[in-house]
Amino acid sequence: MPSGELFWAFLVAITLLTITPGVDTLLVIRNTGRTDLKAGMVTSLGICSGLFLHAALSAVGISLILVQTAWAFTLLKWAGACYLIWLGIASLRQASRRGRPHEPRGDKTREAPDRWRDFREGLLSNLFNPKAALFYMALLPQFVDPEGPVLFQSLLLAGVHFVLAMLWQCAVAVAVSRSRRWAIPPWVGRMMHGITGGIFVGIGAKVAMTQA
Template identity: 40%
Template structure:
């Protein structure tokens, strides 16, 4: 049913491990309240993905029904966004800023607070909304239910994000030292940025020269 699923898994895996707002929130909350705080925060973040997937499905369905050519343009926009992320990542290599705060003081935090912080951080993030609207159409097969496919794609993203963020929360001390290493930072940023750039270009080619 889904179109080009391996490419989606690769792209989402790269985007998941690339440090961003969600990752930093999980790190901050794990540092604040321990592994439980970090895991519940990650759960809240990942539940928010279904909200974005639902709005994306509604928007994509409307676009397809009115203009197939506009749908192709939307797919191109999503591919260009990957290129943009790759270029930004490569440009960021010139900056030596650290990714992780090293404050290890912990406190007791309500699970409701952790869940709410994660959920609202994701749902209210306009970048995530725009990303889902522009990116998910790359992998939607117009012959099947757009909403169901969007939910399946969000579920894959859910699993990848929970695995990464949960693993990061459970190994925070080790991950802090690893990610704070300048050489590791440089190599991870370089590798993920180049792969995002290449994947974006490949998707652009598939839109206009694919079968």
């Protein structure tokens, strides 16, 4: 177990990191708006599930090898960039859709639920994010007692991160879902998809240009 001081320091750091808007929050907002509240929650579950793999890799030192090996980091970087751009294009396509005349007002941009798709998008977004690997490699070891079981401590801290991130992202999903009850014109939904898609494409391009 990490010492009390280490644990509380980690709790403060990970809370600040969790509530800082980023790709994860954006993906939860996008998927909640695309279908429903459960979609955002399942997306969050996928995102947070990836934290345990990053923690395990950090504990056994694979993340360090990955970052120090130029070709491996480049491969991960491009995989993450392509995936973010793909998500962005999907959102832009959603923004370009126009509902049929008989469709209910306000539901023209909503798709049928697909829980596996939501979970998969969240998980892959986290696993293909080189910044997540770098974060767990650089930050997590700072809060682990080297005299204790490193893997157990890393997974325990990832579990704390999991709970905090799930609570925050689900709260965001609830806020987005409730906003859909308002009489929002369909063009606003399409505009939000367009903005989200543009941001995803921009982030993907930025990741692709990141130097190893």
